[in-house]
């Protein structure tokens with residue numbers, strides 16, 4: 001069975017930078033990727049689109065292919081979404097043997113030792129660090145100590161074990177951000193070639209971003 005990889009984000013809206021990174025991770029790891037829209041906690045700036053709207057955008061964006069899927073469990077769960085709780089939930093669903101990979105951007109990974117119960121993450125999943133060529137982040141001593149013995153380069157090893165490894169996943173750097181797309185839509189411009197075509201074909205999907 002293929003590994004399951006999780007790609008989280010606010011996806012406000014989902015764009016080709018997200019989709020290309022998720023697709024490259026799916027191919028590199030030979031995994032099924034689940035795009036997991038995040039619930040935004042009350043102390044964070046709210047997303048422009050509601051959870052239901054972000055989900056509809058993601059569903060439209062994923063049409064016509066079968067490697068990237070949507071997983072709405074964080075939208076459905078009340079209270080704060082800690083990755084460790086999400087992974088525990090997934091582990092219960094997938095069983096003890098299935099290879100499970102949490103994909104995180106290199107920037108987010110550099111701050112992993114500030115995540116809630118972060119050391120438990122390695123007992124539940126592998127971590128795939130989405131890296132862009134030439135980019136190196138600073139890691140704390142605690143993070144280095146936890147990660148170095150877990151680092152692997154061979155995807156085969158990741159497929160053969162349910163959790164516990166850290167692997168770099170190279171992805172193409174596309175300079176696309178949801179905030180820049182929101183600004184373009186608010187200014188009445190059309191972010192064609194930054195968003196999947198399906199989102200532009202149905203004008204109602206993007207109305208929430210237009211002023």
Ligand code: ATP
Nearest residue numbers: 008009010011017018021105174175176177178179
């Ligand atoms: P915003 O501009 O609102 O901050 P964003 O475009 O960064 O949003 P998020 O939903 O916050 O989108 O990102 C979800 C995940 O996708 C994060 O792990 C982020 O690092 C990654 N990501 C965002 N943009 C890109 C991109 N252009 N290429 C690859 N990964 C990306």
